Amino acid sequence: MIFRRDGEPGRMRYGSAGLTRVFGGSPIGVLARLALLCVIVGLVLDQLDLDAFEIFRWASHLVRDAIANSADLLRLIGRYFLIGAVVVVPIWILLRVFRIGSGR
Template sequence: MTYPDPASPPPFERGPRAAPSTVDRFFGGPPVWVVLRLLMLSLVVGVILSVIGLDPLNIIQSLGDFVRWVVKRFEDFFHLGFEAVERIIRYVLLGAAVVVPIWLLVRLFKVSER
């Protein structure tokens, strides 16, 4: 019987986890969890930017006008409590205007490194 050389690295063994897919590698993990993390980060950044009073290039103004248009169309159905939902949507959109482009740039640079 021959024994392996203790100085040599162990042979490659494929464990129960398969290699991540191209989509997982691009997103940096499972897409659902990445989207949920981006939504939460966008909400936090949106609240912070709103408190500071920043408005990146009036993109949010246009999105806010769209949200108001949708709210007016469904005002009868969602009158109670919908202002809170609209406010959360505004915060998410404000944060997403900053978070998503930065995340996309980081992901593109990481993919190009490989």
């Protein structure tokens, strides 16, 4: 017997609880809904004259451009970090030395 959170006995469930948790419901039901959704989306994309491979190519170019631009951004942030560290770290070290010397 399976108990719900409130302690009341619940109905018996068939199948693996792990698969139900992963799929968010009955695996067969979820797969059936996904298949129906795929057909509907495919129909809409076909009516809009969009090619799935073209969408995939566009997404891959988008990811490639994002990675290339992020490298430039990281290089710029790293440069600002080093410029700031030249000023901030020595001041921080001096403040730590003066705090130790003051007996705190």
